Amino acid sequence: xxxxxxxxxxxxxxxxxxxxxxxxxxxxxxxxxxxxxxxxxxxxxxxxxxxxxxxxxxxxxxxxxxxxxxxxxxxxxxxxxxxxxxxxxxxxxxxxxxxxxxxxxxxxxxxxxxxxxxxxxxxxxxxxxxxxxxxxxxxxxxxxxxxxxxxxxxxxxxxxxxxxxxxxxxxxxxxxxxxxxxxxxxxxxxxxxxxxxxxxxxxxxxxxxxxxxxxxxxxxxxxxxxxxxxxxxxxxxxxxxxxxxxxxxxxxxxxxxxxxxxxxxxxxxxxxxxxxxxxxxxxxxxxxxxxxxxxxxxxxxxxxxxxxxxxxxxxxxxxxxxxxxxxxxxxxxxxxxxxxxxxxxxxxxxxxxxxxxxxxxxxxxxxxxxxxxxxxxxxxxxxxxxxxxxxxxxxxxxxxxxxxxxxxxxxxxxxxxxxxxxxxxxxxxxxxxxxxxxxxxxxxxxxxxxxxxxxxxxxxxxxxxxxxxxxxxxxxxxxxxxxxxxxxxxxxxxxxxxxxxxxxxxxxxxxxxxxxxxxxxxxxxxxxxxxxxxxxxxxxxxxxxxxxxxxxxxxxxxxxxxxxxxxxxxxxxxxxxxxxxxxxxxxxxxxxxxxxxxxxxxxxxxxxxxxxxxxxxxxxxxxxxxxxxxxxxxxxxxxxxxxxxxxxxxxxxxxxxxxxxxxxxxxxxxxx
Amino acid sequence: xxxxxxxxxxxxxxxxxxxxxxxxxxxxxxxxxxxxxxxxxxxxxxxxxxxxxxxxxxxxxxxxxxxxxxxxxxx
Numbered sequence: 001x002x003x004x005x006x007x008x009x010x011x012x013x014x015x016x017x018x019x020x021x022x023x024x025x026x027x028x029x030x031x032x033x034x035x036x037x038x039x040x041x042x043x044x045x046x047x048x049x050x051x052x053x054x055x056x057x058x059x060x061x062x063x064x065x066x067x068x069x070x071x072x073x074x075x076x077x078x079x080x081x082x083x084x085x086x087x088x089x090x091x092x093x094x095x096x097x098x099x100x101x102x103x104x105x106x107x108x109x110x111x112x113x114x115x116x117x118x119x120x121x122x123x124x125x126x127x128x129x130x131x132x133x134x135x136x137x138x139x140x141x142x143x144x145x146x147x148x149x150x151x152x153x154x155x156x157x158x159x160x161x162x163x164x165x166x167x168x169x170x171x172x173x174x175x176x177x178x179x180x181x182x183x184x185x186x187x188x189x190x191x192x193x194x195x196x197x198x199x200x201x202x203x204x205x206x207x208x209x210x211x212x213x214x215x216x217x218x219x220x221x222x223x224x225x226x227x228x229x230x231x232x233x234x235x236x237x238x239x240x241x242x243x244x245x246x247x248x249x250x251x252x253x254x255x256x257x258x259x260x261x262x263x264x265x266x267x268x269x270x271x272x273x274x275x276x277x278x279x280x281x282x283x284x285x286x287x288x289x290x291x292x293x294x295x296x297x298x299x300x301x302x303x304x305x306x307x308x309x310x311x312x313x314x315x316x317x318x319x320x321x322x323x324x325x326x327x328x329x330x331x332x333x334x335x336x337x338x339x340x341x342x343x344x345x346x347x348x349x350x351x352x353x354x355x356x357x358x359x360x361x362x363x364x365x366x367x368x369x370x371x372x373x374x375x376x377x378x379x380x381x382x383x384x385x386x387x388x389x390x391x392x393x394x395x396x397x398x399x400x401x402x403x404x405x406x407x408x409x410x411x412x413x414x415x416x417x418x419x420x421x422x423x424x425x426x427x428x429x430x431x432x433x434x435x436x437x438x439x440x441x442x443x444x445x446x447x448x449x450x451x452x453x454x455x456x457x458x459x460x461x462x463x464x465x466x467x468x469x470x471x472x473x474x475x476x477x478x479x480x481x482x483x484x485x486x487x488x489x490x491x492x493x494x495x496x497x498x499x500x501x502x503x504x505x506x507x508x509x510x511x512x513x514x515x516x517x518x519x520x521x522x523x524x525x526x527x528x529x530x531x532x533x534x535x536x537x538x539x540x541x542x543x544x545x546x547x548x549x550x551x552x553x554x555x556x557x558x559x560x561x562x563x564x565x566x567x568x569x570x571x572x573x574x575x576x577x578x579x580x581x582x583x584x585x586x587x588x589x590x591x592x593x594x595x596x597x598x599x600x601x602x603x604x605x606x607x608x609x610x611x612x613x614x615x616x617x618x619x620x621x622x623x624x625x626x627x628x629x630x631x632x633x634x635x636x637x638x639x640x641x642x643x644x645x646x647x648x649x650x651x652x653x654x655x656x657x658x659x660x661x662x663x664x665x666x667x668x669x670x671x672x
Numbered sequence: 673x674x675x676x677x678x679x680x681x682x683x684x685x686x687x688x689x690x691x692x693x694x695x696x697x698x699x700x701x702x703x704x705x706x707x708x709x710x711x712x713x714x715x716x717x718x719x720x721x722x723x724x725x726x727x728x729x730x731x732x733x734x735x736x737x738x739x740x741x742x743x744x745x746x747x
Contacts, residue, residue: 060702064695092730095704202694209701233731234714244718342715342733345722349735355722448696448738450703453724453731 001042001049003082004154007071009096010057011454012089013115013144015039018054021149025466026054029332030454031359033057033377036067038074045151052149059095061102066376075108083154084110087144090120091232091455093224097135097216104136105163109156112139124226134219136161165211173204233453238339241456247343259420262323263404270319275558278315283308283557298495298502306491307484309557310548316559317401318472324397325471326464328366333463335454337362345449351431352438353386354378354449360387361430364394365423366471368592372599382442385604386434389612392592393430393619395423397475398543402587405547405559409566410580418581422588429589429619440656482542487552490538490545494552506531506553506572525586525624526579526632531572536586542593578631582624589620675734675742676723678713684744686711686727691741700738704728711744 004021006014010032018026022041027034033056040053055074056067063069075084086103088096103110112135120126132139136159147153220226240246290303331337337359345355356378364371368391375388395403403422407415438444493511497503506512507530515530515537522533535549551557553572554565565571566580575583591597591613601609622645629638678684686709691697704727705711714731715724721736734742 059699062695062698062702064699092728095728095730098702205698206701209698210706213704213706230729231726231731232729234726238714238731242715242724244716248718338733342722342724343717345733345735346717346719349721354735355733446693446696446737447735448693449722449733449735450700450738451733452703453733 001051002154003078004050004052005074005078005082005084006052006054006087007075007084007099008057008087009059009089009092009099010452012057012087012096014057014087015054017085017087017113017115017142017144017147018052020145020147021153022052025470028463029329029337030335030457031332031337032452032454033065033067033359033374034332036374036376038070043149045149045154048151050149050154058099060099065379075103079106079108083156084108085113085154086110087113087115089232090114090117090124090126093120093126094213094216094220097220098212100135100137101163101212101216104161105166107160109158110137111156112137113142113144114139115142115144117141118143123230124224126225127223130223131219134222163215165215169204169208169211172207233455235456237456238453241336241339242342244343247339251340251343255423256420258327259423260416262327263320263400263419264416267317267320267323271316271559274318275312275316278312279558283312301495302488302491304557305495305552305555306487309551309555310487311484312558313405313547313551313556313562314401314544317404318475320400320404321397321475322468322472324400325366326468328362329464329467330459331362333457333459335456338451338453341451342453347431349447351435352442352444352447353383353434354444354447356449356451357387360391361394361427364391364396366397368392368394368396368596369599372596372603376603379448380444380446383444383447385608386437386442386444388600388603389608389615390430390433390437392596392612392616393426393433393589395426395588396543398593399587401544401547403584405550405563406566406575406580406584409563410575410577418584422584425585425623426588429623433615433619436653440653478542478544482544486538486541486545487548490534490549490552494534494549506555512572524628525621526582526628527586529573529575532575532583535573536590539587540591540594542595543587546587578628581631582628585627586620586624589616589623591616673744673746674740675711675713675725675744676716676720676736676739678711678744680713680716682746683710683712684746685709687743687745689742691738696738703732704730705742710747711742 006018008014011030011034015026015028015035018024018039018041019028022043024039024041026039035054035056038053038055040051042049042051044050053074055071058068058071061072061075063072078084084103086100088100100110100112114128128139128141138157138159140153241250287300287304287308290300294300331340340362341355341358344358348354348357360371360374360377363374371391371394372388375384375391378384378387403419404415407418411418490511493514494506494509495502495504496510497508498510498513503509511534512530515534518533518537519528519530522528522536527533527536531549531553534553535546538549539546547562550566550573551562554562556562556565566573566575568574592600597609597612600612626638626642626645629641673684675684686705686707688707689697689700689705691700709727711725711727713723714726717723721739723734723739725732725734725739
């Protein structure tokens with residue numbers, strides 16, 4: 001089997017090429033750092049096996065972040081046996097050739113695939129044969145979207161090309177008293193660290209970079225006629241879009257309008273149709289067949305409530321969730337996310353995050369698990385931990401059904417404002433918590449941010465459709481996997497007595513009795529209902545389960561029936577306006593789902609995973625209690641409670657700072 | 673003159689990079705931010721701390737931490 005590695009600068013089209021070669025659907029986007037880990041697929045060409053690997057983008061072999069480290073390690077691991085294809089964006093040739101030169105210095109055989117050549121050739125003229133000769137590397141023009149895998153594409157011709165500047169550098173390195181192996185280490189990945197010669201080495205490293213760029217300029221002068229005023233990534237629209245006021249107003253408007261249209265207009269339209277189809281063509285015929293086959297109440301009720309009721313309630317939200325992902329894909333593909341990162345960097349820096357967090361927050365709107373994983377893109381440890389553990393405050397798509405059902409049940413026409421308010425509350429809590437963490441246990445040491453601006457692009461509708469279908473597929477996988485399996489467990493627990501006998505009355509069930517033991521904890525926030533407590537507990541496994549627990553407990557099939565049941569005092573789970581708001585806030589902010597916790601543990605440590613769980617519960621509890629008390633007992637009582645809580649909180653922060661300060665006095669290394 | 677003091681859309685030449693963290697300095701140099709090269713501030717953010725700068729035929733976002741370490745002079 002031959003290994004094929006796709007490497008190159010970020011956002012040059014590596015994943016697009018990977019998708020074309022392997023006919024896959026790897027996530028692509030017009031943003032720096034979309035691919036965060038290596039992704040491989042085996043393909044066959046004329047009975048020969050090729051393992052194509054898409055690697056995260058890297059500017060050079062001097063890895064600066066976790067993804068670049070992954071790519072670099074893979075290149076060094078397979079440099080002697082793999083076909084290395086370097087994808088180069090023709091429009092930013094100078095910057096892209098830097099990595100090529102590094103590979104050439106190490107005599108690693110590779111081929112340059114020149115992508116985006118059509119756009120480049122509108123303004124520039126490149127003599128490819130001459131460039132091939134000067135670089136000593138084969139160059140092939142490709143269109144990453146349309147190329148097909150061939151044997152010829154993966155064949156690498158080996159050239160031997162001496163790079164003239166290397167002789168000078170070697171001379172200088174021996175003047176700096178570096179041994180030969182230290183020099184190779186320096187060229188390889190900058191890892192030569194000879195402490196006594198540190199200053200000389202740093203100077204040498206700088207000289208190597210300058211020598212490489214001088215050589216690139218020399219070969220481009222010989223082979224390229226180019227428009228010197230052309231700036232890749234900027235368009236005439238950018239003057240307008242990046243205007244601070246326009247971007248701020250634009251983003252706020254976009255936020256509210258998209259929630260309104262996606263969730264309440266377009267989504268609701270498809271929602272009804274989908275539920276109608278499911279009930280008439282799937283659940284009803286299957287239930288009718290089941291009635292003919294058996295009269296066992298366990299089996300009938302299990303399918304009616306445990307399976308079809310849960311699926312029908314959740315399935316209705318597929319259009320909204322697909323539209324949410326399509327919207328995020330639109331933002332990513334158009335290049336607007338980088339503009340948002342730039343515009344919001346100021347604000348985020350002041351709370352100890354930086355502009356890159358915008359991408360992570362936006363991805364969190366889709367799935368918290370995925371966005372916690374992307375936090376590894378942050379190149380400072382505390383910054384990475386903060387983004388990973390705070391990101392669950394962003395409301396993910398799985399919480400959307402809970403919000404829409406409860407908001408529709410209690411706030412009618414105002415439900416749009418309630419849902420928007422919840423999204424905003426999540427963001428505000430994230431920013432405040434980031435600020436507190438920055439001032440206490442996780443101060444950001446280096447907030448440096450440099451982010452390349454991708455060009456604004458028209459939206460590719462085919463890609464949108466693919467991403468939309470992918471989100472539907474993933475969501476259906478979840479509801480057929482977790483929801484059905486957990487639905488079975490919830491159904492059994494909610495319809496079985498402690499004597500293991502079937503019961504129609506959920507109040508006699510194991511689930512209700514266990515939950516009722518914990519209910520006293522939730523009385524101060526207005527959730528004195530065992531069914532609600534049960535739904536919050538199972539919500540830790542997956543947030544979609546909150547709604548399916550509602551359906552099972554209230555014996556309601558479909559969204560409309562469930563909405564109606566929530567306001568009835570005879571239902572097991574019934575709320576009033578104040579407790580509904582309290583529940584919405586609590587479910588927004590409390591512990592993230594188990595898969596997100598797993599990622600947080602993997603990316604940070606067990607301590608931060610527990611901090612996320614406990615911190616989430618505390619924050620959710622305090623805010624819900626404050627709002628609930630304001631709505632029921634009046635602002636005066638809630639202010640007194642709020643004052644006492646703040647006092648405890650401030651004392652706690654002071655205590656943490658004091659402990660840390662004492663530690664610092666003893667270690668004498670840091671200023672606190 | 674520090675980069676954040678530079679006027680908008682006026683081309684300047686990079687004089688030095690006084691960045692404490694050598695890895696960050698090296699990364700900026702690898703992106704093309706090298707002494708003698710030209711740089712242009714395209715936009716400043718709402719609080720004028722984050723800059724949108726153009727160098728090496730591409731556009732980059734640089735935050736205040738970095739912008740204050742880059743010294744430039746007008747051509």
